[in-house]
Amino acid sequence: MATRDALAEAALDTLPITVAVLDGNGNILLTNRAWDELDRDGKTDHVGVNYVATARMAEQDEYARRAADGLEAVLAGDRDSVSMEYPCQTPAQKQWFLMRASRFTVDGEDRVAVLHLEITDRKLAEIEADEAAQRLREEQQSLEHVLERVDGLVRDVTDAAVGATSRDEIERRVCQRLTATDPYVLAWVGRVDVTAQRISPREWAGRDDVPLETDELVLSSDETHPAVSALDAGESQVIQDVGTFEDADQWWPTGAGEWFQSVAAVPLEYGDVTYGVLVLFAEEAEVVDDRELLVLESLAGTVSTAMNAIEARRMLTTETVVELEVAIEDSSLFVGALATDLEASVTYRGLTYDRDGTALAFFYVDQRDGVADVAASLDGVTEATVLSEYGDGALLELALSDDVVTAIGDHGGVIQRLDAAPNNRVVDLALQLPNGQSTRSIYNVLEERYDRVELLSYHESDQPTQTPRDVLAKLDSELTDRQAMALRKAFYSEYFEWPRGTSGEELAESMGVSRSTFHQHLRAAQQKLLAELFAVDPTSEG
Template sequence: MVSRNELTAATLDTLPITVAVLDDEGEILLTNRSWREFGSGTDDHVGADYIATTATADDEHARRAVTGIEAVLAGDRDSFTMEYPCHSPDQKRWFMMRASPFHEDGDRLVSLVHLDITERKLAEIAAEENARQVREEREALEHVLERVDGLVRNVTDAAVGAETREAIEREVCTCLAETDPYVLAWIGRADVTNQRLSPREWASQGTVPLEDDELIIGTDETHPAVRAFADGEAQVTRDLDAFEEADRWWPTGASEHFQSVAALPLTYGDITYGVLVVFASETDAFDERELLVLESLSETIATAMNALEVRRMLTTETVVSIEVAIEDPSLFVTGLSETLDTAISYRGLTYDADGTPLLFLHADREIDADSVEDTALDGSDVTILSETEDGAVLEVAAEDGLVTALSEHGGVIRELTVTDTVADLSVELPDGRSARSAYDLLEDRYDRVELVSYHETEEPAQTRQDVTSRLESSLTDRQLMAVRKAYYANYFEWPRDVSGEELAESMDISRSTFHQHLRTAQRKLLDEVLE
């Protein structure tokens, strides 16, 4: 029959934990298989002084273990537990040691158990790391939200509170440059005449440099500001050191000041007021979240600029004059000039009874009636209204065209001449927004459009358009048509280039009816002028 001691030893050998039994002097009396296998695999360490061996180790955990076991052996503690690392060269390991006293035949003994807790410890470390990351992310998010809230508030206050566009640009740049990690901000405007994009206002931390060279729209598309203005979308350079064109745009050593760049168009509706360019001292500073904030700010800035422009339009009378050169055979007057082999100039516009636009053009030479009748450009009906000493006045019935399109944008054509396939156009528009919209219309419709000049001038309280509108409102459509036809066809010149009968025929009315319309219109116009 198996003795009690043999049964105990056999049972201990089945346990997956290391176990040793110490006497009251700290000598090892018994170990199990796990203990032996953890060591050399053969030595059971029976008879060894565990306390003395452990005390020789120059280790904080060993000192704690000796102190705790001695307290249990002396009866000062009911038990002792501690966790400690025991790493191997290729593995991280942790154990929990527990010393528990018991008595056998009147002797005080201690069972010493070492339990592998590596999996639990790794899970705890992972949980602590996750908690640390969550805490850091929360703190970072709180910092970002605080920073973003302050930035949005400051920029919005600057944009909304400014009295001029220049003040908006200056205050916005200052707010951005004072917000880490931004170090430089500038707002550029486009000179559409010279196709240049250049900073108008800027602010920076210290001596952060601006661009070294001019930015040319349509050519320098490697620069993020030009791309943003041309494409109407935000552009980001995340790492300046990896940007091949960096040396072209920024002075040598600029990377000491900033590492990333973001450019955003300042757009309201279909109007682009310029571009906002922001520089940061860190790479990848403009992540998705940061870019979303800047896009929102750029919309706020553009909205404020638009509000100022609308307010200025309501409080002041301004006229924008633009001159352009158009080279495209699809332009009606250009096609007509080529077909008739003569220079063509615009004289005026009216509408017939059914609302069809009637254009009056002057040809610089005599025109054969048969050649005009054979002319059918874009479905337009061309007739000779009168012949002059130096050419002929043509009447063109056109459903759609350049003149009517510009009229829909509030434009008044002051000059339109076609010579050698090039149309020179001068048009007045009520404000900058209408001018930009009209110019965009021309660029979309025709192959080659060159802006020759752009002028914005103040008008007196009562503009020419106001007077014209009031005079025209006093006439019926037929009266207005009669007086315009007479004027454009040189009926009031002497000798007359056209008769009343011919003008009446062009309106499909009798001569007496034409003269009645003309006399009534003249009387009303004189009443407006003289009374």
């Protein structure tokens, strides 16, 4: 018997769980090594200690009380076993254990085996899973609220933008709708004055007690204002708490936090065209999170699209154009570089496009020697061809990659002048543009690309009822690509002058076609052009 007891005790000492055996009164008869090592009081001999009484001494601890109640039920024979999980704060960390007490009989005597198994890793994983589930539930509730709010906001803003008949009405109705929705207390839309390089609120809505900026903002100078930063960077800007924003007092009265605590500025852009900036003020801090900003940017896209549609309709009925003239100084602009390298004047003649969409620009250079080689070596020029030589110079055809010429065309602009004088890298650029937004956008493109851009003039003027642009637009639907190219090349190369600046053979060679084919394209284009001018159907007989 002694040998068997010794074997049992030795086996218990090898177990990685704490084990104690109690008699029928709850006194400890036996413990294993793990139990002794876990004791925080430093005791190594627990035999004779009443385990249940010890647990009762800590009844203020809910877990100790539940353990004592369970053990007493097992000792009384009311239950065969009991188990519970409980935390234990050790000097190093908080741990979790599983206690299990089971009743058994030896030689007619009741005994209870008490086991404690550490389950910290599992418990922490369960707690983390529960917390994650709770966060998910809260996030889902928040998302449902946001979706409900956003759905109404998007629908109303879209209706306001699409239903408006003017840009002013779009701006006014959008500001009103946004400030009718929490948490926004003020909204304004600013437009850019291209000549003065300033921006100020154009339309706004909000609570009467919320102050509105009264000073104009200077672009490229007042960078700390979120509206200016948004336009300069081309992306949304957010101030989550004006109380921590160093320059808040510069833009808003002292104590602005009484009215609003966060600000968001979102550019209104359609493609490369910038219509202005939408600025929103929220009553609380930290409300414009990534999700909210995504909604605002989506709304800004809807507003910009509606503005573009209205501008497109206005362009079809308006009789005004914007005339813009700038001086550009930058060694990377091929026109100025060509004039400097050749020590010659470079004069713009016109523009067309190849069948693959490559821009073909025509320039007259008052020099002949090596002009094509010099031009072909410049950035932005992929190919240079001398179409003809006459007078003291040469007519160049330049195939252009992504450059100022193609950018202007993308913005609906028409180049009137793109010239450079000898030994002068300052290029004189004059344009006609369809509206102020296109003008602002192309001016931004020029400023971003080149070292120095100086605005020389900005003028809105009435255009004739039927402009060259109108005629060209109608012809574009009639002419084939090759017919249009033949007509443009002939005109720009002074084929119709006398004496001719270039021959039909030279133009045919530049297009990679035979002389007869070139003349067929040219005659067809001339017929369609004259038919348009004289309102004659080119397909009619007689």
